[in-house]
Amino acid sequence: MLIAFNKPYGVLCQFTDRSTPPRPTLAGFGLPPGVYAAGRLDHDSEGLLLLTDDGGLAHRLTDPRHKQPKTYQVQVEGEPRPEQLAALRRGVELRDGPTRPAKVEAIAAPALWPRDPPVRFRRTVPDAWLQLVIGEGRNRQVRRMTAAVGLPTLRLVRVAIGAVALDGLEPGQWREVDPRHATRESLA
Structure with missing residues (x-):
């Protein structure tokens, strides 16, 4: 089952x-x-x-x-720059070693359910959404990857595993x- x-x-x-x-x-x-x-x-x-x-x-x-692909929609703090996305695509160095390359793209805000409690909104700090696909599953990996490139995660939603x-x-x-x-x- x-x-x-x-x-x-x-x-x-x-x-x-x-x-x-x-x-x-x-x-x-x-x-x-x-x-x-x-x-x-x-x-x-x-x-x-x-x-x-x-x-x-x-x-x-x-x-x-x-290597089952895991697909996430990730709200990050800041506007992603091309070099930050390129770093995620190459793989980033974490304390427990380098990650495998990720597939990543900037996306429009997805149509998701409201979160309870809501993500804190700050008028002076922009945010953006990424779709990130990885084949690993380390502890808090996506959050650590986005933080490593200067884009702290605000909200993390896994939308697919494999098929x-x-x-x-x-x-x-x-x-x-x-x-x-x-x-x-x-x-x-």
């Missing part, structure tokens, strides 16, 4: 939380029993999370050797996906 879930902002990618007070988890969304997250999104990121009960499928979706896309799922909604069509070839 493979589930596509639109993870809301502030929800943990696990079914339990031992912190006090407890934070929202996947348990509150009526997901089928026996599934677990194949990969993760930080609590302050939104969008597509895949869940499965198949360990082999989870491995094919998340192992960097399989699976959000396709109209609202935050908190999920649907079953045919696992035979979940993976596609790498970014190369």
Whole structure:
């Protein structure tokens, strides 16, 4: 079984939380029993999370050797300059080593659901949107990549993993996906 879930902002990618007070988890969304997250999104990121009960499928979706492209729409602080986009396309140096090259382009503000809480608006600081596609999945990688080129992330929404896309799922909604069509070839 493979589930596509639109993870809301502030929800943990696990079914339990031992912190006090407890934070929202996947348990509150009526997901089928026996599934677990194949990969993760930080609590302050939104969008597509895949869940499965198949360990082999989870491995094919998340192992960097399989290079499943992950597509993000990223609101950044500042106006991207050509050299900043070129750096992302080459790959940037992070503390844990260089990233693989990313596909990146500036895009118009996407038609997304409102975020709760909203992204802080500052009249004197411009922002812009990027679409970024990576084949890795390091901890907070997209945020660290954009920060490394001087474009701090304000909002991060994953819209696709491999061949699976959000396709109209609202935050908190999920649907079953045919696992035979979940993976596609790498970014190369």
